[in-house]
Amino acid sequence: MSVRLSVSGAAAEAVRTAVPALVADRVASGITAQDPALWGPAAEDEASKRLGWTEAVAISRPLVPEIYALRDELRAAGVDHIVLGGMGGSSLAPEVITRTTGAHLTVLDSTDPGQVLSALGDRLTTTAVVISSKSGSTVETDSQKRVYERAFTEAGIEPTSRIVIVTDPGSPLDESARAAGYRVFNADPNVGGRYSALTAFGLVPSGLAGVDISEILDEAETIELSLAVDTDDNPGLVLGAAIAATSPLRNKLAIVSDGTHIVGFADWAEQLIAESTGKDGTGLLPVVLETDAPELALGLADVQVVRLVSDAGEHLFRHDESGEIHVSGTLGAQLLLWEYATAVAGRLLGINPFDQPDVESAKIATRGLLDDRPEPAPAAFVSQGIEVRGTPDVIGASSDLVSAIDVLLDELPADGYLSVQAYVDRIALPQLEGLRAALAARAERPVTFGWGPRFLHSTGQFHKGGPAVGAFLQILTASSSDLDIPERPFTFGELITAQANGDAQVLAEHGRPVLSLTLTDPETGVGALFDALA
Known part of the structure; x- marks a missing residue:
């Protein structure tokens, strides 16, 4: 398997207690079949249009040659620097993908004037900008698009030759960008921003920056079957139960990168988990920690430690006193794993993991x-x-x-x-x-x-x-x-x-x-x- 998990202590007990019921209720196959009823009647409407990420690998495959062709076109024109204007899921996934693979991507996910000025002043003549927003109404990305349009124009560069748009089909940004002559990539509208790592939002900026995005999709594909079957060792069910079914609930998830080759994964997981589960007075709060963080030595009863490691071992249940969750695997596989686990966690917590009401x-x-x-x-x-x-x-x-x-x-x-x-x-x-x-x-x-x-x-x-x-x-x-x-x-x-x-x-x-x-x-x-x- 392209991912491995091991659990001990309270996390292991949560897995033993919760996973059999999840299997009996056919939750894994239900998620894969995009069953919106899994999270209750109140969530059904939102869930019915937010489960497209379960088939993101197949839907995204046709985008790969288009992205590569544009990358080649830009490079032939002397463009070798990619800037990403995006927020939340539109920036965090490309950031972890490019950092892990060693590709350079300037992520502009700020409205601080100094940071924006710094990006504008960095190799403008050899820069292309990806503006990523599901609706195009995000004030940060709209503002970033505007200043880059002006900067390119003042430099004698046609903005439509250097700005690439990623958005949902039919969005206001989609319509205005196409009318203005920009190159537009559409993502699956049935995927929420924080679940969009394997869609155009994750793949376009990463691919233009030089990442072998086909390999990322291949890695995710290797775990699709194991995530879809209703078995006790389904990694999505196991991880979802380990983080959301401890009793009493350990609702602070201390995520520690401890030997993993993936760079910045905890920052991406932080958004996915916190925005999906933090509502109705409950939720899981990811806390991104260093290996020597003070919290790890305090033995706090409400903290569940999750270590991202190079090898989680052969056995699901560990017999040690740490009470930790260990996870290892390839980047593409882990992106899909954590999306499934977060959806499972939402069911266990009794909340809708696809909205963000606050x-x-x-x-x-x-x-x-x-x-x-x-x-x-x-x-x-x-x-x-x-x-x-x-x-x-x-x-x-x-x-x-x-x-x-x-x-x-x-x-x-x-x-x-x-x-x-x-x-x-x-x-x-x-x-x-x-x-x-x-x-x-x-x-x-x-x-x-x-x-x-x-x-x-x-x-x-x-x-x-x-x-x-x-x-x-x-x-x-x-x-x-x-x-x-x-x-x-x-x-x-x-x-x-x-x-x-x-x-x-x-x-x-x-x-x-x-x-x-x-x-x-x-x-x-x-x-x-x-x-x-x-």
Whole structure:
């Protein structure tokens, strides 16, 4: 088999308990047959149009020669640099595919003006841009398309020769792009964004960047049969039960890359699992961890460790005390495996794994702030060059940066988690990711880290729709540069600020504690943040 799993402890008990019932209910074959009734009457309408990913390998095969032909055409024209403008599922799958295979792809999944300017200034004359959006209404990708159209035009390059569109057939973007003469690839409309890794959304940017996408599909094909049959060793049923049927539920999934050849897989799985399951007050929260992460040594009762390893071994059940899940396998096979397992987890949790009811709330709040343009709320106080804002329960008991962080951590319940959300240029400030481990050591609770605004299309659903046990640390920068968006009344700087403020507003309305820190000088501000945690 192209994937292997092994389980022990509570995960093994969950498999022994839950899988026989899943087999008896013919869940695996039902998913493969696209039976929308598997998740209950409330989910049936959505599920009826969101199960196309089960046949993505077959549907995507005809795209491969078209993608290769375009790649050859671009290379013949001297184009050797591919940029991807996309968010959530449209960017995370191509990112893991290209990083794992060693192909270079510039992923522009940000509205930070510095990061957008950096991408625009990188080899424009030899660049092609893939704009990926199911509907085309995603504000981030629409904005990215607009600035690249202008940049190509100003450089004397016809935009239609350098911009490639990936979208659903009949979408507003599909119609406008075809009318304007752009090259368009359509994806299966019966696949949600986070399940789209093996569709045009995952394959077009990866293939243009130089990946052998036919091999990725071959890898996925090797596991299709084992995922479709109703047997006790079906890997999709086993993994779904191991992550979603522990009793009591271990609802924080600590995903650790520990020997796997796949690069960045946990970031892709994070969106798939969190956005699919985090709703109706329940869900599974993936926590992407380093091999030496503080959480791994704490023995937390609500944390299930999943290790992505080079070889999970020959036997499904391990006889050790770790209680961990080990998974190994090829990239294509694992993409399909985790999609099945997440659908199974949704059934076990009693939720609809195909909708995202709380994602829109942050988008609505952002649009409201962009339309009304209220004056920026004054900082509660400034400490070490950092403007401090937040919900009253956090700010009211704080007087400086150190005490504000202390109060936020005190807000964490016994089963809580902290979410760090960095609305910054992730290329310029990668060191911010180090805050995650430092905060976990202080809090002795799971800590997630997300780059804004991309996490809004990922864990953002869980933050509002999942259990109300999160506390939230926002990090923003006061950018010295900004960039206008053609034919839009706002700039990138105004957009990313509205996205951060809009999300903070929605979190506060849900009763979540929020601490928002704006670094007026990013370099010194990052140092001050680490000092505050020392």
